[in-house]
Amino acid sequence: MAKAKAFSQPVYVTSPLLPDLDDMNKMLSSIWRSGQLTNNGSMAVRLEKELADFLGANNLSLFSNGTVALQLACRLLRLSGEVITTPFTFAATCHALSWSNLTPVFCDIEEDTFNINPKEIEKLITANTTAIMPVHVFGNPCRVEEIHGIAKKHGLRVIYDAAHAFGVEAGGKPIGCFGDISMFSLHATKLYHTIEGGALTFNDPYLKQRADSLRNFGILNEELIIEPGTNAKLNEVQAAVGILLLAQVDKEIEGRKAITGIYRSLLKDVPGIRFFEEAEGVKYNYPYFVIEVNENEFGISRDMLYERLKEHNVFARKYFYPLCSRFPCYKSLPSAAPGRLPVAEKIVERVMSLPLHGRLPQEYAERICAIIKGV
Template sequence: MNVSKPSMPPINEYIEEVKDIWENHWLTNGGPKHQKLEKELLNFFGVQGISLFSSGHQSLEAAFSIFPSGGEVITTPFTFASTTLAIIRCGLIPVFCDIEPDFYTIDADKIEHLITEKTVAIAPVHTYGYLCNWRKIQEIALKYHIKVIYDAAHAFGVSDGEVNAGQLGDISMFSFHATKVFHTIEGGCLAYHNPDLSKQFSAWRQFGMFDGETSEILGTNAKLTEFAAAMGLCNLRHLKEQIILRRLAVQRYRERLSEQKGLIVNEEQIGVISNYAYMPVRIIPKKFGCNRNEIVDKLAKQSIFARKYFYPLTSTFPICQNKFAVKDTPIAKEVSDQILCLPLSADLTFTDIDKICEIILK
């Protein structure tokens, strides 16, 4: 039992969706499926622009490519490698800000004192699908005239009242990796308000070519295939039912674990409609009686594979330690040493969950 299990549409539905690819022989490079998915996501997010890419990471690099080399980006170290590496690969400097202890997102109250004359953007992460304090972040961005690029890899389908995650900041990146709530097998997108960015991102994902012949900007090959787009079109139809099933699984975990001394299980964010992307639990060794690694080993012996996600902090990576002045982020460090993501998928049964919980609590 792995930490995640990709959702799959009925096989006949997918076969029906890809049939016309055999008729038009358009396999990639902005084909009909790509165009259709782009249009459906425009409506889904309610934004002015959507650009599709071959991965979430390529999407993020495209977003950071709009900034001049040498600029500073305030971000969190409690994230997957992609967030930090995308910043560095675009010639930018990551400035690490600590997280808040409730939902593990960037601490908006600690951002402002990190801003310098070199700051070009804030890059918060909606960790596990929990939304950042986006109102405070937007207030800071407007005050200092800097951009906000959200790593919303986990937040597809999440909303705060009438505002969905794709509408936050200047640009939001979503990962469509197979493990996500919504996926295209591999893929990703940028959602943004300024439609003028569309040409820039289209060129970036095709070797920096605006005219199809000469490279005018430093781009790459990051085109989404038609088969990936077809998977996305199918999965989008089943998104609501997938989230309902995930919610039931999370509720079961909470029933079994929330009252246990030494375990911290997150509750719902007030006013936020969740997608139940992950099932993070913090293990406090002195109170619980054993540490996170011991629980990982106990589960693994029963072929249940939880994940230390996110561990270690990206600020501790050699590529950061050797190049940048890294500030201490004590809350992020503590959480990283204690966090464990338990298996979660729409197919997970209550019997599965009860077995996992019994092993943890034994």
């Protein structure tokens, strides 16, 4: 096979969606005219409404980032003690628990979805457990019905980290309607974003009311501060970016779907490379294209393939390596003990995200596949 050529410019795992600059200037003029830069101005109010419609949420609040939104979600539900979560996630999931004085209890994941394995959850419930924090990893919906059943049986709360699941639907329902609260990250690396930002969705309108006051120092009105809140507001400039990008998000998802189709068709017969098949009844958003490399069958390890891609100017990412349970701050927890998380320990050594965004030229995806086949 002819050796695939290296790219002359770096190809990164993603590239942020940007609003049209003229449109952004018009939005900025409007903000300048209003004289209001933050504190729940008209842009933030408008985006909150438009996002709630887009995500099919009964109640939605915006925040300055997804991590602080997760922390506030824990506070809103007055959680204490232990929260069962996955080790195969971004650091923010566990850190949000830790910052809320909660102990993360790591639960193993499923081989086929990389999500928390509901069959393992019940074994970890103790008298101190107050909640489950599953993550819809790479936008794949968790087994929401099983998780709901466990939570109901044991009187636990459920906060979904839906950072990757913007626009996903499962069983005909928007992903944010499951559990007590869902968190969407609106960070620039996500398919839809507000540069930095986060959103919580709730079924209970009272939770939204409290969330809106918690993100603004706990202020209820000029003379009444009801609880110790923080500053987690989304400013007007970022909200304007969000408004403009909302009009582009469907096209972005379409573009990602097309690139995903190319990766799938060109890599499907490569021995030792596995990727997700789409499940029935799920509307996907294509946030990442993740491959699992089986060294014995493929011939080289994930780490070697990652290096080879780099030599070709392709910058894949080993999401989510290392496991959170391997971080120095969590590794001495009982649930992080060696041998407790066999599936997660195996998967984390094998997976890698290839470059994917809606504007990636199709020819790039073809060349990346040729490089993978060539090694």
